[in-house]
Amino acid sequence: MQNFTFYNPTKILFGQGKTACCGEMTLPWGKRVLLLYGQGSVKKNGILGQVKNSLAAVGITWVELGGVRPNPVLSFVNTAIQRFRQEQLEAIVAVGGGSVIDTAKAIAAGVCYAGDVWDFFCGKAEVTAAVPITTVLTLAGTGSEMNGGAVITKEETQEKYNLRGEVLYPKVSILDPTNTFTVPRQHSMYGAVDAIVHVLEAYFNASDPHLPIQDRLIEGLLHTIMEAAKIIFEQPEHYEARANLMWCATLALNGLPTAGTGNTGFPMHLIEHSLSAMYDISHGAGLAIVAPAWMKYAEEIAPRKFAQFAQRIFGIDEGKERERALAGIQALEHWFATLQAPIRLAEANIPAADIPKIAENARRLAVVWDMPEYTCEVIESILKRAGT
Amino acid sequence: MQNFTFYNPTKILFGQGKTACCGEMTLPWGKRVLLLYGQGSVKKNGILGQVKNSLAAVGITWVELGGVRPNPVLSFVNTAIQRFRQEQLEAIVAVGGGSVIDTAKAIAAGVCYAGDVWDFFCGKAEVTAAVPITTVLTLAGTGSEMNGGAVITKEETQEKYNLRGEVLYPKVSILDPTNTFTVPRQHSMYGAVDAIVHVLEAYFNASDPHLPIQDRLIEGLLHTIMEAAKIIFEQPEHYEARANLMWCATLALNGLPTAGTGNTGFPMHLIEHSLSAMYDISHGAGLAIVAPAWMKYAEEIAPRKFAQFAQRIFGIDEGKERERALAGIQALEHWFATLQAPIRLAEANIPAADIPKIAENARRLAVVWDMPEYTCEVIESILKRAGT
Numbered sequence: 001m002q003n004f005t006f007y008n009p010t011k012i013l014f015g016q017g018k019t020a021c022c023g024e025m026t027l028p029w030g031k032r033v034l035l036l037y038g039q040g041s042v043k044k045n046g047i048l049g050q051v052k053n054s055l056a057a058v059g060i061t062w063v064e065l066g067g068v069r070p071n072p073v074l075s076f077v078n079t080a081i082q083r084f085r086q087e088q089l090e091a092i093v094a095v096g097g098g099s100v101i102d103t104a105k106a107i108a109a110g111v112c113y114a115g116d117v118w119d120f121f122c123g124k125a126e127v128t129a130a131v132p133i134t135t136v137l138t139l140a141g142t143g144s145e146m147n148g149g150a151v152i153t154k155e156e157t158q159e160k161y162n163l164r165g166e167v168l169y170p171k172v173s174i175l176d177p178t179n180t181f182t183v184p185r186q187h188s189m190y191g192a193v194d195a196i197v198h199v200l201e202a203y204f205n206a207s208d209p210h211l212p213i214q215d216r217l218i219e220g221l222l223h224t225i226m227e228a229a230k231i232i233f234e235q236p237e238h239y240e241a242r243a244n245l246m247w248c249a250t251l252a253l254n255g256l257p258t259a260g261t262g263n264t265g266f267p268m269h270l271i272e273h274s275l276s277a278m279y280d281i282s283h284g285a286g287l288a289i290v291a292p293a294w295m296k297y298a299e300e301i302a303p304r305k306f307a308q309f310a311q312r313i314f315g316i317d318e319g320k321e322r323e324r325a326l327a328g329i330q331a332l333e334h335w336f337a338t339l340q341a342p343i344r345l346a347e348a349n350i351p352a353a354d355i356p357k358i359a360e361n362a363r364r365l366a367v368v369w370d371m372p373e374y375t376c377e378v379i380e381s382i383l384k385r386a387g388t
Numbered sequence: 389m390q391n392f393t394f395y396n397p398t399k400i401l402f403g404q405g406k407t408a409c410c411g412e413m414t415l416p417w418g419k420r421v422l423l424l425y426g427q428g429s430v431k432k433n434g435i436l437g438q439v440k441n442s443l444a445a446v447g448i449t450w451v452e453l454g455g456v457r458p459n460p461v462l463s464f465v466n467t468a469i470q471r472f473r474q475e476q477l478e479a480i481v482a483v484g485g486g487s488v489i490d491t492a493k494a495i496a497a498g499v500c501y502a503g504d505v506w507d508f509f510c511g512k513a514e515v516t517a518a519v520p521i522t523t524v525l526t527l528a529g530t531g532s533e534m535n536g537g538a539v540i541t542k543e544e545t546q547e548k549y550n551l552r553g554e555v556l557y558p559k560v561s562i563l564d565p566t567n568t569f570t571v572p573r574q575h576s577m578y579g580a581v582d583a584i585v586h587v588l589e590a591y592f593n594a595s596d597p598h599l600p601i602q603d604r605l606i607e608g609l610l611h612t613i614m615e616a617a618k619i620i621f622e623q624p625e626h627y628e629a630r631a632n633l634m635w636c637a638t639l640a641l642n643g644l645p646t647a648g649t650g651n652t653g654f655p656m657h658l659i660e661h662s663l664s665a666m667y668d669i670s671h672g673a674g675l676a677i678v679a680p681a682w683m684k685y686a687e688e689i690a691p692r693k694f695a696q697f698a699q700r701i702f703g704i705d706e707g708k709e710r711e712r713a714l715a716g717i718q719a720l721e722h723w724f725a726t727l728q729a730p731i732r733l734a735e736a737n738i739p740a741a742d743i744p745k746i747a748e749n750a751r752r753l754a755v756v757w758d759m760p761e762y763t764c765e766v767i768e769s770i771l772k773r774a775g776t
Contacts, residue, residue: 001565001631003403008396014648015391177389210628213612213636220604227600240598243389247648248601256644260402260635 002262029132030090098142102150127165141191143253160277190284206261288341293386390650417520418478486530490538515553529579531641548665578672594649676729
């Protein structure tokens with residue numbers, strides 16, 4: 001096991017009915033809040049109304065700001081920072097999925113910083129202060145509800161970069177599985193893909209070859225997420241499946257799977273960020289394309305862990321190590337396809353001819369993330385595996 | 389999955405060399421600290437010296453207080469509370485295993501409370517304030533380094549009770565596996581037994597029958613702890629095994645295995661507390677006696693989960709459900725014996741004739757813990773299974 005620091009102070013309130021606790025849980029952090037949400041589904045399904053009732057019940061007032069889009073953008077963050085300051089608010093209540101929560105974190109850091117908030121994303125400044133955030137999660141997948149990271153796209157440059165900071169962990173996150181009942185099937189599935197790839201990044205990129213508890217935790221998360229996604233695909237209001245997906249997706253990126261792995265990077269996310277920065281594609285859909293392609297590339301270099309994955313996740317015992325490794329990757333790819341996720345660039349209407357410019361975009365992030373082995377050539381060779 | 393709140397703000401610094409960070413990590417919490425430790429092994433092995441150097445390097449001064457004994461007692465806590473107040477200290481640095489950390493928590497709560505600290509243990513008062521604690525762990529097992537609970541014995545009444553509070557989570561815990569290299573073999577094994585029984589309490593007492601991720605996490609912890617203990621038994625300075633045992637024992641009681649289980653009690657601990665309150669026996673040794681006995685009792689009522697345990701931990705596939713369940717319990721009992729842990733009362737020199745008075749002692753705790761089903765008769769019937 002490699003040395004690590006683990007710190008995760010987010011308080012999780014999990015279960016049916018917990019949305020009503022939002023006001024009470026937010027009150028210690030502020031009396032005047034920015035109430036942030038996305039494209040308005042939370043109005044239709046009544047979740048926003050429940051949150052407002054809960055805030056009003058404890059005397060919290062709010063400024064409402066909807067309109068966060070999937071693959072959230074910097075211009076929105078900057079507008080919201082100004083608004084937050086003008087209104088002299090104290091905290092943020094984020095009602096939504098990863099896009100809304102990530103936007104909340106960028107705002108929270110930005111309002112405490114005199115410079116350009118993008119400085120945090122390109123490594124020019126570190127986040128040392130932020131206003132408090134509480135979240136009401138409405139989509140299981142990103143894990144942003146229990147970590148200190150956020151991903152935002154700068155539209156002009158098509159840079160999809162991230163920031164992180166200990167002060168950005170939400171103070172409280174409310175995880176009510178019933179709040180995900182009305183998520184469209186395809187987005188529920190993309191959430192599952194995202195959570196799966198989060199733990200696969202830790203699993204395959206660990207610098208330590210012997211991680212018995214981390215491996216077992218990750219394998220347990222994979223099995224449980226896959227079982228839950230299969231049920232949700234058919235029965236979107238299956239409480240237990242929604243609950244399992246929600247809690248597993250949270251655990252998948254809360255620092256626990258990577259604790260001790262000496263993890264060296266998130267190459268599948270590195271490459272996917274370029275897809276969803278440059279094209280109109282969900283992050284989870286992009287990952288369903290990139291992950292098997294990256295795995296085929298990485299398996300050629302070090303097949304052992306991929307063979308373990310094949311055995312423990314798909315029960316593949318037959319053949320030589322590399323055959324088993326490849327069969328496991330194909331089984332995952334097939335499983336993504338059964339969720340109706342795209343697994344090739346063409347399925348997402350991304351032309352193979354664009355591969356060089358996608359690679360160039362991803363290469364810029366590889367520099368920011370200090371992953372020099374991901375040259376344009378390497379990234380292109382990975383993307384080509386997703387092109388045919 | 390049952391509704392739950394998960395909150396664990398302890399920062400973990402894990403790995404070789406981390407003891408030197410103690411001063412820096414403690415500084416935000418106080419400049420004058422109580423430096424608490426046990427029977428003096430930390431002097432001999434040099435850990436206390438390292439901690440002192442680290443505190444001195446950042447200008448923290450300390451009042452040294454050694455002498456915490458295994459199965460720590462209330463009289464020591466009360467003396468330390470007085471000392472802490474007299475010396476006008478600000479924080480506690482606990483260097484040791486669960487006994488030292490539990491004592492630190494009782495002191496931390498006691499110095500902020502005008503009444504008798506025992507009020508917290510018998511349910512007369514709730515812990516709402518405490519001075520900050522940092523810990524340097526020297527024995528893997530209790531998990532106290534990453535939770536808000538503590539167990540203390542009141543000598544006069546032989547009551548081994550617990551307190552808990554959100555404010556009692558250590559601010560920082562330093563987990564350096566090399567700090568456990570010199571723990572005597574038997575105590576290392578008792579630590580492993582303690583961690584195993586912590587997760588078994590969650591596994592067998594969950595009120596929810598469908599807990600896929602909790603079960604898989606617990607099974608992963610069980611396999612990893614058992615593998616590590618076997619290695620440590622032969623090779624006490626095996627870094628990886630010490631690291632795995634240490635991190636798994638921490639995870640075993642940090643709230644994660646019980647999150648969502650709707651857990652109804654810790655009956656094996658309930659009964660063991662009476663053994664180590666009344667006799668000179670290690671908590672882990674007491675658990676090795678009580679756990680199989682309790683499992684034999686509980687399996688008669690609801691064998692399903694015990695059969696699952698038998699299959700997933702010991703690979704027992706043969707026979708009817710109850711036969712498999714019993715074979716799994718016997719396999720665990722046998723495994724405890726191979727660690728040279730006692731598995732019968734007689735092996736710990738506890739006469740079978742004492743069973744009624746042990747049951748009476750445990751019954752008092754069952755009332756405090758609100759577990760009315762654990763009558764004297766039930767507890768006696770369980771203990772009798774450990775008597776032959």
